[in-house]
Each structure stands twice: as structure tokens, then as C-alpha cells.
Amino acid sequence: xxxxxxxxxxxxxxxxxxxxxxxxxxxxxxxxxxxxxxxxxxxxxxxxxxxxxxxxxxxxxxxxxxxxxxxxxxxxxxxxxxxxxxxxxxxxxxxxxxxxxxxxxxxxxxxxxxxxxxxxxxxxxxxxxxxxxxxxxxxxxxxxxxxxxxxxxxxxxxxxxxxxxxxxxxxxxxxxxxxxxxxxxxxxxxxxxxxxxxxxxxxxxxxxxxxxxxxxxxxxxxxxxxxxxxxxxxxxxxxxxxxxxxxxxxxxxxxxxxxxxxxxxxxxxxxxxxxxxxxxxxxxxxxxxxxxxxxxxxxxxxxxxxxxxxxxxxxxxxxxxxxxxxxxxxxxxxxxxxxxxxxxxxxxxxxxxxxxxxxxxxxxxxxxxxxxxxxxxxxxxxxxxxxxxxxxxxxxxxx
Amino acid sequence: xxxxxxxxxxxxxxxxxxxxxxxxxxxxxxxxxxxxxxxxxxxxxxxxxxxxxxxxxxxxxxxxxxxxxxxxxxxxxxxxxxxxxxxxxxxxxxxxxxxxxxxxxxxxxxxxxxxxxxxxxxxxxxxxxxxxxxxxxxxxxxxxxxxxxxxxxxxxxxxxxxxxxxxxxxxxxxxxxxxxxxxxxxxxxxxxxxxxxxxxxxxxxxxxxxxxxxxxxxxxxxxxxxxxxxxxxxxxxxxxxxxxxxxxxxxxxxxxxxxxxxxxxxxxxxxxxxxxxxxxxxxxxxxxxxxxxxxxxxxxxxxxxxxxxxxxxxxxxxxxxxxxxxxxxxxxxxxxxxxxxxxxxxxxxxxxxxxxxxxxxxxxxxxxxxxxxxxxxxxxxxxxxxxxxxxxxxxxxxxxxxxxxxxxxxxxxxxxxxxxxxxxxxxxxxxxxxxxxxxxxxxxxxxxxxxxxxxxxxxxxxxxxxxxxxxxxxxxxxxxxxxxxxxxxxxxxxxxxxxxxxxxxxxxxxxxxxxxxxxxxxxxxxxxxx
Numbered sequence: 033x034x035x036x037x038x039x040x041x042x043x044x045x046x047x048x049x050x051x052x053x054x055x056x057x058x059x060x061x062x063x064x065x066x067x068x069x070x071x072x073x074x075x076x077x078x079x080x081x082x083x084x085x086x087x088x089x090x091x092x093x094x095x096x097x098x099x100x101x102x103x104x105x106x107x108x109x110x111x112x113x114x115x116x117x118x119x120x121x122x123x124x125x126x127x128x129x130x131x132x133x134x135x136x137x138x139x140x141x142x143x144x145x146x147x148x149x150x151x152x153x154x155x156x157x158x159x160x161x162x163x164x165x166x167x168x169x170x171x172x173x174x175x176x177x178x179x180x181x182x183x184x185x186x187x188x189x190x191x192x193x194x195x196x197x198x199x200x201x202x203x204x205x206x207x208x209x210x211x212x213x214x215x216x217x218x219x220x221x222x223x224x225x226x227x228x229x230x231x232x233x234x235x236x237x238x239x240x241x242x243x244x245x246x247x248x249x250x251x252x253x254x255x256x257x258x259x260x261x262x263x264x265x266x267x268x269x270x271x272x273x274x275x276x277x278x279x280x281x282x283x284x285x286x287x288x289x290x291x292x293x294x295x296x297x298x299x300x301x302x303x304x305x306x307x308x309x310x311x312x313x314x315x316x317x318x319x320x321x322x323x324x325x326x327x328x329x330x331x332x333x334x335x336x337x338x339x340x341x342x343x344x345x346x347x348x349x350x351x352x353x354x355x356x357x358x359x360x361x362x363x364x365x366x367x368x369x370x371x372x373x374x375x376x377x378x379x380x381x382x383x384x385x386x387x388x389x390x391x392x393x394x395x396x397x398x399x400x401x402x403x404x405x406x407x408x409x410x411x412x413x414x415x416x417x418x419x420x421x422x423x424x425x426x427x428x429x430x431x
Numbered sequence: 432x433x434x435x436x437x438x439x440x441x442x443x444x445x446x447x448x449x450x451x452x453x454x455x456x457x458x459x460x461x462x463x464x465x466x467x468x469x470x471x472x473x474x475x476x477x478x479x480x481x482x483x484x485x486x487x488x489x490x491x492x493x494x495x496x497x498x499x500x501x502x503x504x505x506x507x508x509x510x511x512x513x514x515x516x517x518x519x520x521x522x523x524x525x526x527x528x529x530x531x532x533x534x535x536x537x538x539x540x541x542x543x544x545x546x547x548x549x550x551x552x553x554x555x556x557x558x559x560x561x562x563x564x565x566x567x568x569x570x571x572x573x574x575x576x577x578x579x580x581x582x583x584x585x586x587x588x589x590x591x592x593x594x595x596x597x598x599x600x601x602x603x604x605x606x607x608x609x610x611x612x613x614x615x616x617x618x619x620x621x622x623x624x625x626x627x628x629x630x631x632x633x634x635x636x637x638x639x640x641x642x643x644x645x646x647x648x649x650x651x652x653x654x655x656x657x658x659x660x661x662x663x664x665x666x667x668x669x670x671x672x673x674x675x676x677x678x679x680x681x682x683x684x685x686x687x688x689x690x691x692x693x694x695x696x697x698x699x700x701x702x703x704x705x706x707x708x709x710x711x712x713x714x715x716x717x718x719x720x721x722x723x724x725x726x727x728x729x730x731x732x733x734x735x736x737x738x739x740x741x742x743x744x745x746x747x748x749x750x751x752x753x754x755x756x757x758x759x760x761x762x763x764x765x766x767x768x769x770x771x772x773x774x775x776x777x778x779x780x781x782x783x784x785x786x787x788x789x790x791x792x793x794x795x796x797x798x799x800x801x802x803x804x805x806x807x808x809x810x811x812x813x814x815x816x817x818x819x820x821x822x823x824x825x826x827x828x829x830x831x832x833x834x835x836x837x838x839x840x841x842x843x844x845x846x847x848x849x850x851x852x853x854x855x856x857x858x859x860x861x862x863x864x865x866x867x868x869x870x871x872x873x874x875x876x877x878x879x880x881x882x883x884x885x886x887x888x889x890x891x892x893x894x895x896x897x898x899x900x901x902x903x904x905x906x907x908x909x910x911x912x913x914x915x916x917x918x919x920x921x922x923x924x925x926x927x928x929x930x931x932x933x934x935x936x937x938x939x940x941x942x943x944x945x946x947x948x949x950x951x952x953x954x955x956x957x958x959x960x961x
Contacts, residue, residue, distance in 0.1 A: 137508055416449070
């Protein structure tokens with residue numbers, strides 16, 4: 033296992049991220065050294081836009097992280113002349129997919145006496161720790177619990193994994209929870225907070241990542257690792273009270289190759305039905321629109337949502353409806369490794385108008401899209417590449 | 432995160448490339464599990480059951496409890512618990528348990544080692560067990576320490592007492608089972624018989640020291656004898672037919688299969704609301720006469736068939752009741768335990784007479800004749816043997832029945848003789864004297880006749896509980912030399928008390944004898960002595 037630069041031995045095939053997976057993944061080859069990498073070894077790829085920029089202004093020496101993850105189990109082939117390791121590295125979600133998780137019954141005691149770490153004390157302290165799904169996620173990965181009364185008298189580092197870094201308790205950890213939303217939802221006040229629950233059961237799982245993702249789905253959150261291997265647990269940007277604006281404007285000057293537009297008119301959903309449970313155990317329901325839009329077509333129905341606000345649930349239903357009925361999915365090719373400058377669920381604005389010559393009948397002016405998939409193909413070191421982004425129409429999700 | 436302007440401009444160039452570097456870093460060692468803890472606690476995935484016994488060794492039929500509130504779940508919340516007592520009984524409930532959890536039947540029926548198993552289950556369905564063994568032992572029979580009337584002598588509540596001195600004497604609720612054991616042909620044969628109630632069923636726990644026996648029973652609900660059980664080894668818990676009995680039943684225990692050594696046990700009424708433990712009776716048949724065949728013992732609330740109580744009755748038995756139309760008697764009483772009380776009770780027209788009572792200690796005999804209206808079906812208590820210190824209470828000789836109680840053994844000194852406290856119209860022949868005989872004159876029902884205090888006798892109390900002023904009219908009072916007082920007591924003070932004499936003024940006072948002493952409402956009790 034080489035701890036150091038692998039550039040001369042390796043060849044990156046692709047780097048990508050996908051909304052459904054919730055993390056980044058890098059495919060690469062290592063030539064003629066089957067011991068150069070090891071399973072679970074961290075691999076770090078950095079890049080710097082070179083040619084266009086440097087040729088004009090000179091390289092400013094800035095590096096950008098393209099990928100930071102860990103080698104998954106790999107294979108290699110060989111012949112008499114040499115060998116080739118074919119490897120995949122993934123952000124920590126790849127490790128979590130292989131992680132076992134016990135069944136846990138979480139409980140918000142509403143009292144200052146807790147029997148164990150899976151009960152939350154929502155009374156004691158200046159800022160009582162109401163049990164939220166975000167705090168459950170935090171617990172599953174690892175955090176410093178304040179068991180005891182008052183808090184702080186008997187703190188413990190409690191975790192179901194050893195992934196989370198703590199300088200004393202777990203110095204060998206490698207992720208942080210700084211991007212995990214734990215504060216309770218409040219309407220008004222904190223519309224993008226995590227939903228409070230009084231009871232929540234986490235079933236035993238062989239795939240902790242899927243467990244975390246399912247928790248997120250229950251409150252329209254998203255759990256994902258960015259290319260820096262930072263773990264995010266937050267409201268899905270589309271469902272945020274104030275969705276973020278576009279990070280970048282795509283024009284025809286930022287397009288290479290042939291964009292591919294999927295017209296989704298045939299996939300229309302005529303109604304979204306959401307069924308939610310409050311922390312008190314009551315149920316709420318929301319339909320959007322109140323009457324199905326069309327006579328025919330599918331109705332999307334989703335249960336097990338945890339929500340404590342009817343308005344918010346209605347908002348989610350509307351956003352979900354708009355998302356499911358988005359008119360276009362676009363495959364947009366960016367020059368070089370530009371795709372590594374984005375994250376999944378980033379919003380971008382596309383400006384493009386068809387011409388008589390190509391016969392494209394779209395008139396997009398700063399049309400908002402959400403990135404659902406990123407694939408970057410470096411095509412070798414110090415040379416050009418191409419990035420393929422999959423964009424989903426905003427369709428009125430953003431105000 | 433805003434997009435980098437410089438970078439954006441660079442992207443707009445028509446030629447794109449990149450420096451790309453790949454580095455290998457250190458390996459990580461992902462771990463997952465239950466609450467991996469840095470430097471403090473390690474916790475268990477599943478709930479942890481912790482069972483604690485009140486004792487690890489206990490007698491049969493003795494209440495035993497467990498505690499398990501220390502059980503916990505570090506990963507979830509315990510929702511339910513269940514205790515398997517190892518003898519077929521289980522107890523369960525919702526978490527948390529409240530205090531000690533007791534064996535639902537009040538204890539184990541049989542000796543042996545039982546494994547008590549606790550199961551706690553959390554809300555995820557995960558569970559854990561903890562098991563502890565308890566040794567149930569056969570404790571020594573309790574009869575040697577039985578105080579007074581045996582009824583309820585074991586400590587299961589205050590209801591099992593019989594107050595002979597209440598006014599009138601109170602037959603307490605015989606919710607306890609009564610027990611009679613027939614004389615056995617061999618010593619120590621029937622060791623103990625206990626009963627207990629499970630729900631609405633009566634059960635009897637029987638055992639014989641000789642190892643085997645058989646049994647059968649009948650009850651008011653099933654007034655014929657059932658079939659004999661198969662020969663069973665001791666000990667055995669027998670449930671009476673699974674029928675909810677509201678009356679008692681008679682058990683016949685064929686001890687040791689050595690006919691004609693029969694044994695009978697009878698049990699008290701099934702009274703709603705009584706806890707599981709229903710008391711017990713116990714009788715010890717010692718190595719007594721082989722001529723003892725059987726003693727039928729019928730407890731409260733039950734009318735049995737004609738009864739013959741033959742042979743000799745071993746002392747120490749409590750509460751005997753004759754039956755209707757019978758000539759039940761006990762030919763002799765023997766007391767083997769100091770302080771034991773006898774209750775001799777006839778029901779209807781029963782002429783009952785212990786032919787002889789052999790005093791074995793300082794005891795009392797209560798004679799209970801509730802339905803006496805036939806002078807030919809009197810109640811007799813008399814002694815032919817040593818009854819030193821025995822009190823005889825002739826209780827409730829109603830409706831003019833001729834009842835008498837007397838102790839005329841020559842030169843013997845029974846401690847106390849009291850007559851009927853209620854409607855005891857006629858009390859014949861009270862005398863303890865050195866006369867050594869009983870008078871046989873027949874008097875009316877309205878008079879107290881023939882009071883005699885012998886030369887060695889003590890005081891006599893004559894009272895009129897029903898305030899009919901009859902009882903105080905003693906006809907014949909004889910006080911021997913050295914005799915005690917005769918007290919006439921009218922609690923309501925309405926009677927005309929013959930001061931210093933009797934109705935007819937016929938007092939035979941021998942030299943040194945005391946006179947009649949009249950008392951007006953000394954005490955609403957039963958003062959037997961001035």
C-alpha cells in the first residue's frame with residue numbers, strides 16, 4: 033500500500049455522483065502494482081483547470097478536490113508483462129453500505145431520567161435535547177452524549193460506528209457531523225429543522241447507509257457525502273423552505289457535445305398523497321392537488337413521513353408534485369472536469385434557445401435545473417476531459 | 432456556495448484540460464456495532480434481564496417472590512416481562528414491574544429444584560432471559576407448634592381464630608379448611624393434609640409418610656363418593672374435579688392402602704374473595720390404637736351423611752361437627768399437645784358425647800349444639816378421666832334443649848364450666864364436686880337446676896344472656912365444703928337476683944362452703960370469677 037502519490041501508477045476512469053446513491057465514486061486503474069492500494073485505503077484526487085485558463089493567464093496554482101474517498105474491494109488482472117488493478121473508491125457512504133446496524137428503539141422520555149442512550153432527555157438543561165430524526169442519525173454515527181442529570185455530569189462518547197472523528201474519544205475517525213441538521217423543526221422558526229419524534233424504531237440492518245437514507249426520506253431530508261467526504265443530513269434543497277438559487281449559469285458556451293433532453297410529458301403524476309405521523313402519534317394527510325389533475329395517470333402516495341406541521345406537509349406535497357411532473361431531464365456536457373465543481377442537488381440556470389438550424393424548440397432563459405447526477409471522465413492526467421451532468425427541471429419548485 | 436468567477440471564466444475558454452493528481456492515503460478500519468464507546472461504557476444490544484429471588488430455598492406452600500427491576504435495555508426500552516416459575520405457573524405484565532412479583536399460587540406445591548426464568552422484551556421485540564434456581568423443600572409438619580385451636584394456626588391471617596370468649600362465642604368464618612385424619616393402623620402414616628384454593632377450585636395437598644395412598648372425595652355439589660384415585664405417590668396436589676365448589680367436601684384418604692385404615696379430610700366453604708391461601712388444617716395421627724378406624728370430620732357449611740365416630744380420637748384435633756340425625760360421638764379424646772382446644776359441635780339433634788375425655792394438658796372443650804329442641808338429643812360433655820384444668824363451654828344450647836355439662840370426676844378440679852350464653856334455658860347438673868356422680872332429676876326449662884360446687888370446686892357463674900330472667904332461678908344449689916362461689920349474673924340488671932339465695936331458698940351449704948353471690952352487670956364479658 034502506497035501512502036503517497038499514485039498518479040504515475042494510476043489512471044482515473046471516471047468520477048461521479050448520483051442523487052440516488054448519495055455519494056461520490058471514482059473508478060480507476062492502477063498499473064503494475066497490485067499492492068499499491070489496499071481496501072479501505074483513502075484515495076484523494078485533486079485537479080486544477082489547466083489549459084484554457086493557464087494558456088491565457090498562467091496557472092494560479094489552485095487545486096480543487098475532485099474526490100476524497102476510500103477504496104472498495106477491488107480486483108486485478110495480469111499477464112506475463114504486467115498487471116492492472118481495477119478499483120472503485122467511494123466516499124464513506126460506500127463503507128456505510130457495508131456496515132451493520134442493530135435494531136434500536138429510540139424514545140423521547142420527556143423527563144430527566146434516562147435509562148439508556150436511546151432515550152432522549154427533553155427536559156433537562158437550558159436547551160433540552162428534543163429527539164429529532166437528525167439526532168437519531170447523529171447517534172447512529174457517533175457523538176458525545178450527555179447522559180445524566182444535569183447534562184455533563186456523566187458524558188459518554190456513544191456511537192454505532194467508529195467513523196466520526198473526536199480528538200479524544202475517537203481520534204481515528206475520519207468524518208464529522210458538522211453538516212448534520214439536528215435542531216428541531218419549528219413552524220414558524222425553523223422550517224428546515226429536523227422533525228421531532230417521540231418514538232422511532234430503527235430496524236436492524238446490514239446497510240447502515242440505507243438506514244440513514246430511509247430516515248432522511250421520512251422527513252424529505254437528504255443524506256449524502258460530498259466529494260470532500262463531508263456528510264450532509266439536511267432538508268433536500270428542493271423541499272427547503274427557501275430553495276437555493278442557481279450556482280452557475282449554463283450557456284451554450286459551457287456546453288460541449290450534444291445535450292440530450294428527455295421530454296417527460298408521458299410520466300405525469302396526477303396527484304401526490306402524503307401521509308405523515310406527528311411526534312405525538314397523530315396522523316396528517318396532504319393531497320396535491322386537492323383533486324387529481326388528470327383523469328388518467330398515476331397517483332404517487334407516500335407514507336411513514338414524520339412531520340409536525342400541516343402547512344409544511346402541504347408544501348412538500350406541492351413540491352413533490354411539481355418535481356414528479358417536471359417537463360425535462362437534461363443531459364448536459366460540460367468541458368473538462370468542470371463537473372467536479374458541482375455537487376448533486378446543486379441548482380444551475382440554463383439559458384438556451386433553439387435555432388432554425390437545429391430546430392430545437394426550447395426557450396430557456398435562466399431556466400432552473402437541479403443536478404441529479406454528475407459523471408466526469410478525465411481521460412488521463414494533464415489532459416482534457418468531459419463532464420456529464422444530469423439536470424432536472426425545477427418546474428416551479430422554487431418560488 | 433457561490434461559483435468561482437475566475438474559474439467560471441476559465442471554463443468559458445474553448446480548450447479545457449486539467450492537472451490531475453491522485454494520492455493514496457492511510458487505510459481506515461471501519462467498525463460498526465452496538466454503541467461503540469470510546470472510553471466509557473460498553474452496552475449490550477439486547478435487553479438484559481436481571482432476576483433476583485427473595486430466597487433460594489423455600490418451604491412448600493410458602494410464598495416466594497422475585498424482583499427484576501434492575502433489568503434494563505441499553506438500546507431500547509423494555510416493554511413487557513414474564514416470569515416462568517418453573518412449575519407451570521407464569522406471571523407477566525407490562526414494564527416496569529411494581530415491587531416484588533409473587534408466585535401466583537402462593538408458593539410451590541412440591542419439593543424440588545425449580546428454575547425461575549425471567550424474560551424481558553423490548554419494544555423492538557428483542558428479549559433476554561435470566562434464570563435462577565430455587566430449592567423447594569419439605570418443611571417439618573407444623574403440628575407441634577400449632578397453638579390453640581388448629582384452625583388457621585398457620586400464619587395466613589387473623590381470620591383463623593376462634594374466640595370462645597366472645598359474647599356469644601363467635602364462630603369465626605371458617606374459611607380455612609378443616610382437617611380430620613382418621614386413626615391409622617400404623618404410626619405416622621398420614622403425615623399432613625393441606626388444602627388450598629386455586630381460583631374456584633379446591634385442592635388438597637396430601638401426603639403420607641408411608642409413601643402411597645389413594646383418595647376420593649365428595650361434596651355438596653357431588654354428594655356421592657367419587658371413584659378411588661389410582662394409587663399415587665406422595666406428595667400430590669389434587670384438584671377436586673375442576674368444579675367450582677361453594678361448599679366443602681369430604682376427602683377420604685386411604686392411607687397406605689392398609690385397610691381399614693381410612694382417613695378423611697374435609698374442607699371449608701369456598702368463600703368468594705378469599706385469597707389463594709385458604710389456610711389449612713393438620714392432624715397428626717400418632718401411633719395410637721389400632722382400633723381406630725376412622726373419624727369423619729365435617730367442616731362448616733357441609734352436611735354429611737350419618738356419622739360414626741368410633742374408636743379413639745387422638746388429641747390435638749380441632750373442631751368436630753356431628754351431623755344430622757346421627758349419633759355421632761367420639762368415644763374418647765386425648766390431648767397430646769398442651770394448649771390445644773377442642774371444639775365439639777353437633778348440628779341437628781345430634782346426641783354427642785365424648786364418652787371419655789382424657790386430659791393431656793390444659794385445654795378447653797367447646798360444645799356446640801345449635802338445634803337442640805329434643806330432650807332426648809342432648810349434648811353431653813362429661814369426663815371420665817383426668818380433666819384437670821379443662822374448661823368446658825357449653826355453647827348455644829338453644830330452644831330448651833337439655834344440655835348439660837358436667838365434670839364429676841371425683842376429686843378432680845376442672846377449671847371452668849360455663850353454660851349457654853344464649854337461650855340456655857336449662858342447664859342441668861353443673862357440678863364439679865367430689866361427689867363423683869351426676870344428678871338425674873328432670874327439671875323445667877325455665878330454671879337453672881342443681882348447681883353444685885363441690886368441696887374442691889371453684890366458682891360457678893350463672894348468667895342469662897337472653898335476658899329472660901329464667902336462668903337466675905336456681906332451684907337447687909349445693910355448695911360443698913370448701914367450694915367456691917356461685918355467681919348469678921344478669922347483664923341487663925332486669926332480673927330479680929336472689930340475693931344470697933335461690934328461688935326456693937334451698938341452698939345446701941356445707942360447712943365452709945360459700946354462698947350464692949349475685950352480681951349485677953359486672954361486665955359485659957364472661958367473668959367466670961368474681
